[in-house]
Amino acid sequence: MGKKRERIKPNVFKRLIFAFKDGSYATRLSFLVMGFGQIARGQLAKGFSYFLFQVLFALYMIFFGGRYVGHLFSGNLGSRLSGERWNESLQIFEKVSGDNSFLILLYGVVSLVLFCVFLTVWAMNVFGSYENDARLERGQELSTFRADLRSLINEKFYIPLLLPPFLGLLVFTVMPLIFMVLIAFTNYDYAHMPPGKLFDWVGFKNFQAMFSLADGAGFALVFLRVLVWTFVWAFFATFTNYFLGLVIAMLIHKKGIKLKALWRTLFVVAIAVPQFVTLLLMQKILDGDGILNKILSTNILWLADQRYFSLLPRTMIILVNIWIGVPYTLLMCSGILLNVPTDYYEAARIDGASAPQIFFKITLPYMMHITAPYLITQFVGNINNFNVIWLLTGGGPVDNVYYGGGSQAQSTDLLVTWLYRLTTDQNPKYNVASVIGIVIFVISAALSLITFNRASATKSEDAFQ
Amino acid sequence: MPYTDNTFFLYYNKSVLTETDVASLDGILSKCSAGKQFAYPMADGWYSSAFYFGKGLGFEVTYNDHLAETSIDCDFDNATGEAVTQAMWSYVKDSRFKADANDSKIAAGFNDGSIVAAVTGIWNRTTIQNYLGENFAAAKLPTYTLYKGTADEEQTQLVSFAGYKLMGVNNYSKNKTDAMDFAEFYCSRENQIKHFESRGFVPTDVEARADERVQADVCAKAITEQLKHSKTQKSVPSTLWIPLEGLGNAMITGAQSGSFDLKTQLKACVAAIEKTTN
Numbered sequence: 001m002g003k004k005r006e007r008i009k010p011n012v013f014k015r016l017i018f019a020f021k022d023g024s025y026a027t028r029l030s031f032l033v034m035g036f037g038q039i040a041r042g043q044l045a046k047g048f049s050y051f052l053f054q055v056l057f058a059l060y061m062i063f064f065g066g067r068y069v070g071h072l073f074s075g076n077l078g079s080r081l082s083g084e085r086w087n088e089s090l091q092i093f094e095k096v097s098g099d100n101s102f103l104i105l106l107y108g109v110v111s112l113v114l115f116c117v118f119l120t121v122w123a124m125n126v127f128g129s130y131e132n133d134a135r136l137e138r139g140q141e142l143s144t145f146r147a148d149l150r151s152l153i154n155e156k157f158y159i160p161l162l163l164p165p166f167l168g169l170l171v172f173t174v175m176p177l178i179f180m181v182l183i184a185f186t187n188y189d190y191a192h193m194p195p196g197k198l199f200d201w202v203g204f205k206n207f208q209a210m211f212s213l214a215d216g217a218g219f220a221l222v223f224l225r226v227l228v229w230t231f232v233w234a235f236f237a238t239f240t241n242y243f244l245g246l247v248i249a250m251l252i253h254k255k256g257i258k259l260k261a262l263w264r265t266l267f268v269v270a271i272a273v274p275q276f277v278t279l280l281l282m283q284k285i286l287d288g289d290g291i292l293n294k295i296l297s298t299n300i301l302w303l304a305d306q307r308y309f310s311l312l313p314r315t316m317i318i319l320v321n322i323w324i325g326v327p328y329t330l331l332m333c334s335g336i337l338l339n340v341p342t343d344y345y346e347a348a349r350i351d352g353a354s355a356p357q358i359f360f361k362i363t364l365p366y367m368m369h370i371t372a373p374y375l376i377t378q379f380v381g382n383i384n385n386f387n388v389i390w391l392l393t394g395g396g397p398v399d400n401v402y403y404g405g406g407s408q409a410q411s412t413d414l415l416v417t418w419l420y421r422l423t424t425d426q427n428p429k430y431n432v433a434s435v436i437g438i439v440i441f442v443i444s445a446a447l448s449l450i451t452f453n454r455a456s457a458t459k460s461e462d463a464f465q
Numbered sequence: 466m467p468y469t470d471n472t473f474f475l476y477y478n479k480s481v482l483t484e485t486d487v488a489s490l491d492g493i494l495s496k497c498s499a500g501k502q503f504a505y506p507m508a509d510g511w512y513s514s515a516f517y518f519g520k521g522l523g524f525e526v527t528y529n530d531h532l533a534e535t536s537i538d539c540d541f542d543n544a545t546g547e548a549v550t551q552a553m554w555s556y557v558k559d560s561r562f563k564a565d566a567n568d569s570k571i572a573a574g575f576n577d578g579s580i581v582a583a584v585t586g587i588w589n590r591t592t593i594q595n596y597l598g599e600n601f602a603a604a605k606l607p608t609y610t611l612y613k614g615t616a617d618e619e620q621t622q623l624v625s626f627a628g629y630k631l632m633g634v635n636n637y638s639k640n641k642t643d644a645m646d647f648a649e650f651y652c653s654r655e656n657q658i659k660h661f662e663s664r665g666f667v668p669t670d671v672e673a674r675a676d677e678r679v680q681a682d683v684c685a686k687a688i689t690e691q692l693k694h695s696k697t698q699k700s701v702p703s704t705l706w707i708p709l710e711g712l713g714n715a716m717i718t719g720a721q722s723g724s725f726d727l728k729t730q731l732k733a734c735v736a737a738i739e740k741t742t743n
Contacts, residue, residue, distance in 0.1 A: 191533035288565050301565070305718045397718070398711030400733035406704065406740030427703045
């Protein structure tokens, strides 16, 4: 019991077991009554605050939270429907509210998260008591409450600094995330909308509907088509912008071109107009009765022609995206090009390399090496590029043949625009939208992790030849 | 509480079209040209379904006790439906027929004279009246030709959706009685007439309609005529609109190349309409 613990701590559960086995009776009692270990040793203020926390939490669970957590696990999200009751004095029907499934789920999630917070504080209490044991063993004095507070301002200042952001993250990011993910396992849609109606757990039914054919009831094919287009779009959007930006940057950068700043400014002026405005204008220009058709004296439906899997709208979207994205890549490539070490070029010229050779063997590899993380983040970002698609085609021409089946997906939809339509339609389907949201999350997380690994693997800068 | 009708009918330019012309779609188109078109929003299910309803085709929706749709039956794709779709396609192909119309295009078209007749609702009445001035005229929807060129050729009346705009009170509102009083006030008889005088919205109240100002109005006459050939907008499947939009769009796109796979598109459209997700 007196041996020194190693610097590298084993995981939390092992430490808890260790504390129980090895600790004094005060520590063991702290497992049940929080703060006991501290009070027994004279750390009254600290111990009492732990105890108060435990009492408050128990009261919360008994009177409020426990019920909702029970609902979460019982397989039932409310059972009382609302109704009407005639109010004689006011001469109108009054609503009698029943269970509200949405609030039940929400409070259940909140209670669960609070329970996790409670567990953390409880573990802190136990370890604190165990730490007291260790100190007493070594013959050290136990820290007073005042000394603890002072250390929070001095060497442990990171705790009060990080606590508010952490709590904010918990409340505004983690909790809503858990809530949204849980919606995917319910049947929360327009036919089951609280407060008038109830919704319930349905397990994996939504996932089955999304990923299987189920004799025509599932829409796996639609999902695959949307997924393929999402990736195709992200690929083309990223790489067309990148290569065109690079080419224009190189053209401007060439020796012998005068007024370099002027050319660069002209090409960058396109971002002076906000992206939103440009897209709405483009939509009007490319309309069937728009300016482009008037100029060309045609009536091609640039953004509504659904033949060949909406090939024309898809091409137009990629082209319009070039107008919006090239100024940014142009600026970036200009900056990087100016920094290419000139000795590579001189050596190449001495060796008699031709211009294309110089481009493919020196410039391009260098640029790709520097901008590889940028390209991957742009790719992941373009997977969720909502504005361009939504403002140009609104998801695109409706195609009953390939995108039918009650999925509400349309032919230039990305996963994220499909999700949006499912939530803002006249008959929203929040559960299906949640499933799509989970899919987007999985894809983005996987790609981001790959980027992370790449970035940490290529640490050195001149290891690219 | 209802306060005005919600249906659509024909607006036309009196100086180009006569009353006999506007009785039939072919009559209208005979006076039109590529620069003076007839606009009909074919990519909008609310309008394009008029062709099907004209022949008595429709849909059946069964609801469960939660008022969710459990099954939808749509017979737009039987033999008659195919013939109707064929007629629609032949009109869309016509260069005098502007199928990709919407409210803003119709207004702009009346303004610069490129549209001489259009099908839309009462809400555009003031705009169109401003543009057409004394040439403003309205009538019920025309008839279209079915089985053209065959022995069974017949004229079928376009049957519009008919509904009404109403004002409702939120059941959960805190001031429910006050809100209901306001709704009653807004939709009262005198206010419906005032509404008619200022914005041209034809009243639904029977006695308000009997008022001579309303009786003399050309739009009110058109609406009253059209309501005799209309289908009440009730129990409409929620899945009706988007597939019809897709069908209309496919026709409009097909008009460019001249080819339209009628059977596949119609089947896919009806399959999408009949798809319930419960």
